[in-house]
Structure formats: structure tokens, C-alpha cells
Amino acid sequence: MSRRKANLQMVGKLCVVVTMMFAFGYALVPLYRHICDALGINVLTLSESGGVARGARPENTQVDRQRTITVEFDANARGPWEFKPAVNAVTVHPGELATVMYEFQNMQNRTMAAQAIPSYAPHQAAPHFFKVECFCFNEYTLSAGEKKQWPVVFYIDPKIPKDVTTITLSYTFFEVGGKTPPAPTGKTAAVSTAQEVRL
Template identity: 75%
Template sequence: MSIRSENAKMVGKLAVVAAGMFAFGYALIPLYKHICELTGINILSLAELDVPGGAGKGAKLPANTQVDTSRTITVEFDANARGPWAFKPAVHSMQVHPGELATVMYEFQNTQNRRMSAQAIPSYAPRQAAAHFNKLECFCFNQYTLEPGEKKQWPVVFVIDPRLSKDVTTITLSYTFFEVGGKTPAPPQQAALAAAGAGA
């Protein structure tokens, strides 16, 4: 048998092995789901189940018992830009229950004709709310680089701790967006207090 025919046979075997591996990998996902359904393990979302007695499409999931539906807190969103660029929240306020997961989008656009890097720092009013305002996802303290005219949106996913004092009915979440490399600005509350002190 010539070397050429041996090589051709070897290539054929390798092609069959590669095709078998691809088919096996492709079949893993439905196989994994089927095994999980049979054994009842690794069910991350009850909404995905469509079995008798389970939570299928249109079925109501158990309520989150940590949500305090007896209280409503108004969360106001503020945006301050230290420089010539656009920065704003998608909504100016929303009402949430303590313990309820909520999301607000912030939009930033570099209106300059040069690339820039910037980041944001948050502040809260009243100050006591800071310890009870839990952000699960936030763009704050991360540095972002935007090209001239580039626009981006970032989510803030948060939960207000039900242990927040019942006297607090409104919380203001304020962000100050500033260019990296410049002087870090004071949070809006401190800047306002400093201005008031200077005018006194």
C-alpha cells in the first residue's frame, strides 16, 4: 500500500472522528436538559418546566417573600456630567417595594471630537439610605473609553433592603460622570454643602 493511500485513509478516519465529536457536542445540550428533567436536578428556573403540577408556560411562580409590598419607595435618578458630554438616566424616577429587584438604564454619549475615558461615582440622599441601597450591577467605578460621538447605555440593577427605616419614602441616586485623568469631583451632596458654606 502506497504512502498516499495510507494518508488518504488516515484523513478519512480523522474526518469521521471530527464529525462524531461535533455530533456528540451538538447532542449534549438536549441530552443534558432531558437528564435534568428526569432526575429533577439543576432546575434553575421553574418557568422553564412544563410538566403536570409544575410551573409551565403561563403558570404563576411563587412570590418573593422578601418583598415588602406594604411599602413603596420613590427612587429618583440624577446625572451630573463634569465635562462637555451627555449623561442622563432613561427615567427620572420609579416606585419600588423594598426587597424588589429593579433596573434603570443610564445613557452616556461622548459629544467631543476626540476619544475620552471616563467613570462615575455615586452618592445617595438621604445619606442613611446608602447602607440599604444594594446595587447588583452597576457601571460605577469602572473606567470606560468612548470614541468621538459614541453612545452607550449601562444598567443599574438594585434592591432596597427592607430594613431601611420606614421614615424614608424617597431616595435619590445621583451619579457624577467625569473624565479620567482630571481631578476627581466631589459627590453632588458634598459639592452643594461646600458651595453653601462658601456663600455663608
């Protein structure tokens, strides 16, 4: 076999390897979403995946005043962060818009970038929990010792099953670039203040 032919064969093999690597990288995001859906962890609602435009008012303006649902807030920090909701829980009517603040502080002596991952319990509540605004939509950079407050603005679809009376919204806040954290453990955060806004 001539050297030229051997070189052409090697180039062909390298092209196949590059194509396979590209296809694998492209498939990672949907694969991750399918695994999360199957295991019920780090579930992204329709509002986070583009089902509801960020900053837009929800189309459903009907409030079911015959029902109330308690929404509990849980915060978990993976790394040197102070991270907590302003309140432990709020009670809302399905269809009612509510706002809750979360508090953040970088406890390191260096600038850090981080992001929050949400999860829900019970699992069947996730498709009915819509966020209009949420700090979990973006990554954030905090300088050493910097404190911030960011809101979660949400509503619950009135079509949520009747047997769901309590929903736990849990966030895990972790440094970007670090290892993805495990599912939240259910740690309860401190109580402060909250603001609820009706449609």
C-alpha cells in the same frame, strides 16, 4: 567623617524617605473612604466595596409589598458628556429588584475614558441600597461621538428605616485622569423609559 560613612548615612536617609512615601500612598485609599463617610459625599455602599458579589443574585428574596419607596435619579456630567437616566424616578417595594438604564455620549472629537461616582440622599439610606450591576463599578472608554446605554440593577433592603420613603441616587460622570469632581448639585435629568424586574 569619611566619604564612605557619609554615603552610608545618605543611603539610610533615602531608605527611610522611600518607606514613608510607600506608607503614605498605601494609607490614601482608607483615608479617602473615611473622609467621604464623615462628610456623606461619594459614599460607596457595601455592594460597591465587595459586600455583594457583582452579578450575583441578592440573598434577600423577600419583597415588602406593604411599603413603596420612590427612587429618584440624578445625573451630573463634569466635562463634555451627554449623561442622563432614562427615567426621572421609579417606585419599588423594598426587596424588589429593579433596572434603570443610563445614556451616555462622548461629545468630544477624541476618545475619552470616564467613570461615574454615586452618592445618596438621605445619607442613612446608603447602607440599605444595594447594586447588583452598575456602570459605576468600572471605567469606560468612548470614542468620539460614541453613544452607549448601561444599566443600574438594584434593590433596597427591607430593613431600611420606616421614615425613608424617597431616595435620590445621584451620579457624577467625569473624565478619568481629570480632577475629582465636587459633590452633585441636584440637577434633574430628562425622562424616558425604565424597566423593573422583580425577584
